Amino acid sequence: MGKEKYYQYFVEGEDEKKLVDVLKSDMKLIVSGKSQVFNVTQQKLTRLRVMNLKPGTTVVLIFDADAGNLQILKDNINFLHKEKVVSEVICVIQVRNLEDELIRCCNIRQIKELLGSKSEKEYKTDLIKEKNLAKKLTEKKFDINLLWIMSDTGKYIEIENNAQKIKRKCDNKVDK
Incomplete structure (x- = not known):
């Protein structure tokens, strides 16, 4: 590869930011990069927001399928494709939302079981x-291979879920 790749994650909320930060730093299950709370299905990206990106940055957009506006997302994707510093845009769809994703990839039936809430x-x-x-x-048998694997069948049906592009190659489960 030679060149170092940079990644910028735009995530919907503080809970997604927390998960992404843990997955990339503590668990090393997704590629490293900077994460920032910015809802790409509700807010439009601006030059000011992407001004500090390094050339060759891959931008990862993580958003819920149960809310938001498809046109705003498309506008943001088109905007990023026109930015010279952006090498790739990766969409990661949470079907329906983060809680459903965590229930799918952990050995829990309700989201409150994850942390004993x-x-x-x-x-x-x-x-x-x-x-x-x-x-x-x-402890809840988290399986990265079950996270972000579904495609939306609703309003984001035309957006491809490319989560596999940010996942590091690893064994089936995290059992430490």
């Missing part, structure tokens, strides 16, 4: 505050 509402706050998310994921 008292309720579904408290789970998000608990996730953001969690100091050892990697350990909690491992």
Whole structure:
């Protein structure tokens, strides 16, 4: 490869940022890069937002399929394709949302089981505050190969889910 590749993650919320940061740093299951909270299905990207990207940056857009605006997402993808510093745009669709993704790839039936949250509402706050998310994921038999694998059958049906492009090659499960 020779050249170093840079990755910029734009994620929907603080809970996605927390998960992405743990997956890339603590667990080393996805490619390393910077992560920033920016909802690409509700807000339009601007030159100011991408001004600090290094040439050759791959931009990863992580968003939920259960909300947002398809046209804003398309506009953002087109905008990024026109930016000289952006080498590739990767879309990662969470079908329907992050909670559903985590239920699919962990040995849990309800999202509150992941962290022992008292309720579904408290789970998000608990996730953001969690100091050892990697350990909690491992305890619940987290499987990276089941994360972000579905394609949307709703409004984002025409957007290809390319999550496999950011996943590092690894064994089936994380069992440490």
